[in-house]
Structures are given as structure tokens and as C-alpha cells.
Amino acid sequence: MAQKPMTKTQLVAALAEEMGADKKTAAAAIDAVSAIVTKEVAAGGAVTLPGIGKIYCRERPVRMVRNPATGETIKKDADKQVKVTVAKALKDSVNG
Structure with a gap:
């Protein structure tokens, strides 16, 4: 049986642990990467x-x-x- 996909909360927690930072910083990093990718791809x-x-x-x-x-x-x-x-x-x- 397939596992459920990782949620944003779980991704933020995993990234914070990997970076050795707090969850607020990890969430900001994910949001920033998402915004950059969205802007660049939308522009072609x-x-x-x-x-x-x-x-x-x-x-x-x-x-x-x-x-x-x-x-x-x-x-x-x-x-x-x-x-x-x-x-x-x-x-x-x-x-x-």
C-alpha cells in the first residue's frame, strides 16, 4: 500500500531538523523557493x-x-x- 504524501507541516519539520534551524525559518525558506519557482515558470x-x-x-x-x-x-x-x-x-x- 502506498504511503500518504508528506504534508507541508511535515516537510517544514524535516527541513528545520536538517538545517538545524527553527520551523519558522524553514517555512520561510520553503515559501521563498516556491515563490521563486512560480514566478520564473510563469514568466516562461x-x-x-x-x-x-x-x-x-x-x-x-x-x-x-x-x-x-x-x-x-x-x-x-x-x-x-x-x-x-x-x-x-x-x-x-x-x-x-
């Missing part, structure tokens, strides 16, 4: 988190999609999608 850039992966935005063109309920084909406008490429080091640590 990419962020590489060493050992974790690369987060970037990909533009999808206008395309035809099918409504599964009715079978009707409709035109879907161009949009953007956030993608994550996992680093080889993380893949190897999980599989090895």
Missing part, C-alpha cells in the same frame, strides 16, 4: 532543482479534442502546461 523560464529535477512551462498548440460523453469533436485553444523532468540522481536513488 525554467528552474532546475539539483538532484530533484527541472520544472518548466510548455506551450501546447490549438488542437482538436473529443468530448468523451458526447463524442463531439471540439477545438481547444492553445494553453500552457507545467512539466517536471525528474533528475537522473533521484531516479537512480529510487530504483537502486
